[in-house]
Amino acid sequence: MDENGPEVPRTSFAHSFAIQRRVIHALILREVITRFGRHNIGFLWLFVEPMIFTVGVTLIWSALKAVHGSSLTIAAFAVTGYSSVLVWRNMPSRLVDSIEPNLSLMYHRNVKIFDIFASRLLLEGVSVATSFLVLTIIFAAIGWLSLPEDPLKVVGGWLMLAWWGCALGMFVGALSHRSELVDKFWHPMQYLLFPLSGSAFLVDSLPPEFRDWVLLLPMVHGVECVRDGFFGSEFVAHYDLGYMATVNLVFTLLGLVEIRRASRNLVPA
Amino acid sequence: MxxxxxxxxxxxxxxxxxxxxxxxxxxxxxxxxxxxxxxxxxxxxxxxxxxxxxxxxxxxxxxxxxxxxWPLAFSGAFQHSLTGLDNLKFICRVYNKDPEEAEQAVEEFAELGRYLKEPIKTYSAGMRARLGFGISLAVDFDCFLIDEIVAVGDKRFQEKCYNELFVKRKDRAMxxxxxxxxxxxxxxxxxxxxxxxxxxxxxxxxxxxxxxxxxxxx
CATH class of the missing domain: 3.40.50.300 (P-loop containing nucleotide triphosphate hydrolases)
Structure with missing residues (x-):
């Protein structure tokens, strides 16, 4: 292969980036085949699964007329709410306990824990984003909701939620390698956080003294922003993307530190 | 170096x-x-x-x-629920190798026949070793790590390994x-x-x- 002179040095950024892209691409394809196989609709399950969840929740909430303190359409409320839950819940869930079963990948020196995490996060992000987009279009086509008033705000809010999902995911994912307690606590945590996450209520409909407490949770800001973009003219949105970005950043750093720590202590069988 | x-x-x-x-x-x-x-x-x-x-x-x-x-002939680097071919393709992507070329080389070397398209969990230990060794050779490294190579496979397989490693690849570091x-x-x-x-x-x-x-x- 490279008998004419030395290889590109390993330290060059462009070279490392090319390797990392290749590795993440390979991991994504591997993950898709492992998870969905080649049976029936195969990788389409990636998009259909979150859609089934969201449609189910939309139907239940519509049937119960569970709109909280607002006259807006239930479908728009449910689609924005549940799509937001899926972002910050599915991303970490995919990463909790994802190191141990993938330890054999460490035999390939170019594959790092970060790459395993990145491939799973990308896949999950594409999955829930597609589900959100497709359902919005379908529901708009059949007249259940109107298209967003400000699509940029929707995308911005959603990206902030995705960042939160990635940061939280990297943190709990790497931490779960250190202690099995993380796996035990993550499941109840996500259930307890769901009612507080702003998906099933508008912050404006809460009593003011409770509002401040709920707004400590970063995902509440993201959901409010997504909804502001969708039907902002119909309610008063409460969010601060600066605060959310700060929390996201802190968790991103914590996540990276924890990944580094986990990488140093790996012992593949 | x-x-x-x-x-x-x-x-x-x-x-x-x-x-x-x-x-x-x-x-x-x-x-x-x-x-x-x-x-x-x-x-x-x-x-x-x-x-x-x-x-x-x-x-x-x-x-x-x-x-x-990776340490040669080691088959732990595989995903056992995937087929040998899927694993081969994954490794080719990671190391930037042409999958078709590698597939041909592995078919020739590992002699797995139609089992190349079966999940690795259905393989015998010998088949796994042959596949592992075949893939390492197909990727082709500058430096091979060899941990107790003599322990793997029957005499004919060992001779094949020696030939591939120490004759055809004698210019590599080991x-x-x-x-x-x-x-x-x-x-x-x-x-x-x-x-x-x-x-x-x-x-x-x-x-x-x-x-x-x-x-x-x-």
Whole structure:
């Protein structure tokens, strides 16, 4: 292969980036085949699964007329709410306990824990984003909701939620390698956080003294922003993307530190 | 070239840190073949795993500009629910190799026939070893890590492996761990001994073996 002179040095950024892209691409394809196989609709399950969840929740909430303190359409409320839950819940869930079963990948020196995490996060992000987009279009086509008033705000809010999902995911994912307690606590945590996450209520409909407490949770800001973009003219949105970005950043750093720590202590069988 | 600088490795145990070795330094150049000697538990496999990037050293660093294989014939690097071919394609993507070329090479070498398209969990141990070895050869590295190669497969398979490695790829660097003295003497340019928690290098084979014998019992 490279008998004419030395290889590109390993330290060059462009070279490392090319390797990392290749590795993440390979991991994504591997993950898709492992998870969905080649049976029936195969990788389409990636998009259909979150859609089934969201449609189910939309139907239940519509049937119960569970709109909280607002006259807006239930479908728009449910689609924005549940799509937001899926972002910050599915991303970490995919990463909790994802190191141990993938330890054999460490035999390939170019594959790092970060790459395993990145491939799973990308896949999950594409999955829930597609589900959100497709359902919005379908529901708009059949007249259940109107298209967003400000699509940029929707995308911005959603990206902030995705960042939160990635940061939280990297943190709990790497931490779960250190202690099995993380796996035990993550499941109840996500259930307890769901009612507080702003998906099933508008912050404006809460009593003011409770509002401040709920707004400590970063995902509440993201959901409010997504909804502001969708039907902002119909309610008063409460969010601060600066605060959310700060929390996201802190968790991103914590996540990276924890990944580094986990990488140093790996012992593949 | 690959250079180990002040490498140390410790594992956490219930009774505190256990140091496998400290201050290990050595260099291997293109085409060189180095044997690593050491008794059971001296840390030979650990050293191989550090060089292969499978585990991270506790201290020191490893630098170099050669591509390094995983420990040869090792089949733990596979996803067992996927087919041999899926695994091959994955590895080709990771190492930037043409999958069709590699598939042909592996088909020829591993002789798995239609089982290449079956999940690896249905393979026998011998089939797994053949596939693992075949894929390592197809990817083709500058430096091969070889951990007890003689233990794998029947005589015909072993001859095939020798031919592929030591005849067709004799220009590659190799780091070889073996308990078989003759194997190391015949195949390696020099040897290093893992004993007393560190690595000692020797240019002369006889000196290396003398040192190994002296430290093997004590």
């Amino acid at each position: 690959i250079r180990l600088e002040n490498i140390s490795k410790a594992y956490r145990t219930r009774t505190g840190r256990h140091w496998v070795f400290k201050d290990v330094g050595f260099t291997i150049n293109r085409g060189e073949k180095i044997g690593i000697l050491g008794r059971n538990g001296a840390g030979k496999s650990t050293l191989i795993r550090l060089i292969g990037g499978i585990e991270q050293p506790t201290g020191g660093r490893i630098v170099g500009d050669m591509s390094i294989s 780091i070889i761990v073996s308990h078989n003295d003759n194997f190391v003497r015949d195949r390696c340019d020099r040897a290093a001994v893992l004993a007393r928690s560190t690595l000692t290098e020797f240019d002369d084979m006889d000196e290396a073996f003398a040192f190994y014998q002296a430290n093997a019992t004590g």
